[in-house]
Amino acid sequence: MLRHFTQTRSIHSTRTLFNLKAAIADAIPKRREELLRIKKNFSDVKVGDITVGSVLTGMRGNQSMYWESTTLDPNEGIRFHGRTIADCQKMLPGAPEDNGDGEFLPESMLWLLMTGEIPTEEQSRQLTQELAERGAKLPSHTEKLLTSLPRDMHPMTQLAIALASMNKESIFAKKYEEGSIGKKDYWEYIYEDVLNLIAVLPRITGKIYSSLVNDGEPLGHFNVEKDWSYNIASLLGMTVRDSVNVHSLTKERSNDFVNLIRLYCGIHVDHEGGNVSAHTTHLVGSALSDPYLSYSSGIMGLAGPLHGLAAQEVVRFLVEMENDVDSVENVKQVEDYLWKVLNSNRVIPGYGHAVLRKPDPRFDAMLNFTEARPQEFKSNAKVQLMKNLSKIAPRVLQKHGKTKNPYPNVDSASGILFHHYGIDQLLFITVIFGCSRAMGPLSQLVWDRILGIPIERPKSLDLSSIKKLCKI
Ligand SMILES: CC(=O)SCCNC(=O)CCNC(=O)[C@H](O)C(C)(C)COP(=O)(O)OP(=O)(O)OC[C@H]1O[C@@H](n2cnc3c(N)ncnc32)[C@H](O)[C@@H]1OP(=O)(O)O
Ligand SMILES: O=C([O-])CC(=O)C(=O)O
Structure with a gap:
């Protein structure tokens, strides 16, 4: 059933709005006005140049989408309305029963994504209940x-x-x-x-x-x-x-x-x-x-x-590699395994990224989860292999020389942790x-x-247009 937000809105200020829809409604007039003003006065401002290279390589580096809630820096990773993962871990409310010891709730993140504001405990609780x-x-x-x-x-x-x-x-x-x-x-x-x-x-x-x-x-x-x-x-x-x-x-x-x-x-x-x-x-x-x-x-x-299926592929990869090597500590055997994959023209799942040029901070966050529980993970060879790989694979990928980012992305750590607790259906x-x-x-x-963002419809180019542009 549709919830009515206008009543709540008239009684509360943004700070005390407990209903997410009311908080969004409160933010709308200013944001609509800002976007309209920019569209009207600054539509001619250049964002960048689109090159033939970008057209032929999946629009890489082409800044042409409007996106509100998150921004990715190639070296620092993702920010959620300007907040790093560590900020979110400090600021976003967790489950009341964890008394501040657990992770923040995705519901708190949803509030941040939708409104740009860190929710209060009460707002997070209300949204959790509503969901x-x-x-x-x-x-x-x-x-x-x-x-x-x-x-x-x-x-x-x-x-x-x-x-x-x-x-x-x-x-x-x-x-x-x-x-x-x-x-x-x-x-x-x-x-x-x-x-x-x-x-x-x-x-x-x-x-x-x-x-x-x-x-x-x-x-x-x-x-x-x-x-x-x-x-x-x-x-x-x-x-x-x-x-x-x-x-x-x-x-x-x-x-x-x-x-x-x-x-x-x-x-x-x-x-x-x-x-x-x-x-x-x-x-x-x-x-x-x-x-x-x-x-x-x-x-x-x-x-x-x-993309996301790499999470599954990494777990399959770790399971197979662990079976293949004598010990996950045997660096030479792990390196040989990686070379075998690369030489057969396949990718190392969980490594590389289209934008990131440093290890993914989401990978670090998953790793920190294991490091906070050394007893839990110490005898899991696949988890150890995941950690060892994060040091070995970048060296191998750098030597291989193709990958622009040889570091682990988030998928290289996540699935194996679920697997550790018993989610063994890899697919x-x-x-x-x-x-x-x-x-x-x-x-x-x-x-x-x-904001009334219109239908997306970029212009495409055929080879003869590209050749004309290149004066070939
Ligand atoms: C949640 C996520 O989606 S995170 C990404 C998850 N995906 C993976 O982990 C799969 C493995 N990684 C990859 O395939 C790639 O790094 C991608 C798809 C993530 C990014 O692709 P691109 O932006 O094209 O990467 P990049 O510009 O570095 O590619 C250059 C070359 O290196 C190769 N390369 C990139 N990453 C790897 C890798 N992990 N292993 C082997 N080769 C790689 C590319 O296939 C490409 O080869 P080509 O010139 O023969 O076509
Ligand atoms: O940003 C990308 O292209 C892939 C990725 O890491 C994600 O979607 O989480």
Whole structure:
């Protein structure tokens, strides 16, 4: 049901607005005015030159997208409305029951992405509760559809299908079809769809996973009193209460797993606009396809091995390499393994990046998670191999001489940590990425509609036009 924000807005100042929609509404007039003023007065200002090289190499370095909530610096990594990961870890509220000891909640990050403001504990709590209420039920047709899919269909394909099927629920699509809304109102209904979509991701994820490992029988139940990440963990059967606790985790280890999900989902939300999943969501949304269709398309991009699927590929890579070498400490054997891959013209998954030119700070954040728990991880050879590789692979890639960035990206650490706690369905790992990535691109989609960003339609060039430009 559509929530009315205007009443809350008239009573509270931005600081005390507890409802996310009210906080966004409060920020709209200033931002719309700013963008309009810039469009009117500065549209001729040059951003940069587009080269033939950029046209022929995936638009690399071409600054031509408007993106609100995150910016990527090649050397320093991602910032969320100007805040580094470390800032977010200091400032964003975590789960009340963790008393400041756990990771921040992805819900707190969602508030930051949508509003540009650090939420208070109360705002974070309210949003957590709102998402839990919205996400308590999966539409029955989506549930049935997921049940009917072949068990061996790739989990990312299942996720994309489930999301696309929810287009049936789209409030925006319905209003648009009725002709009952004008351009200025679009954002309100896009917002409702976006929140409903993010809210059901734990349920969709749990359903896909239970179909893989438990004949479709639920492994846990959704607890409306709990946060989004906790519910993901429960539905994967990884909590002591609220799930069958598949791996008999102790309370402490289960709590660590929940915090791993919070950390992972908190920092994978967005990587500015140009990455494949974000750009696709934005592009499809620019045709006014509703958020379910837009993000389903984003998921299909995330499912590519050069993008999000690298998370799965890294785990497969580590498992295979560990089997192949005598010891993960044997540097020579690890190097030889890497050369074998490179010489067969394949990529080392988890290494390299289209924009970053230093180790990914998200990789460091995942590594810090293991370093804070030395006892937990010390006897896991694959986790040790992941760490050793982060020193060995850059040397090998530098010697190989092709890769512009020889350092680890986020995918090189993340999946193996889930695997460590028992998520051993390797093809499933990127689905958790898909839960997180919804938050950034879909926040942008709300702002795209607030600001009236038009349909995206770059001009393409054929070879004869390129030759003419090159005077060939
Ligand atoms: C969440 C994420 O999406 S993070 C990225 C996850 N993807 C991976 O980890 C897959 C492995 N990495 C790669 O394939 C690449 O580094 C990408 C796709 C991430 C970036 O691609 P690009 O911007 O084209 O990288 P770059 O400009 O450095 O590529 C130059 C050459 O080095 C190669 N190269 C880049 N990374 C690697 C790697 N990890 N292993 C081997 N070769 C590599 C490229 O394939 C390219 O070869 P080519 O000239 O024969 O076509
Ligand atoms: O920025 C990119 O191109 C890829 C990436 O790391 C992400 O999307 O998280």
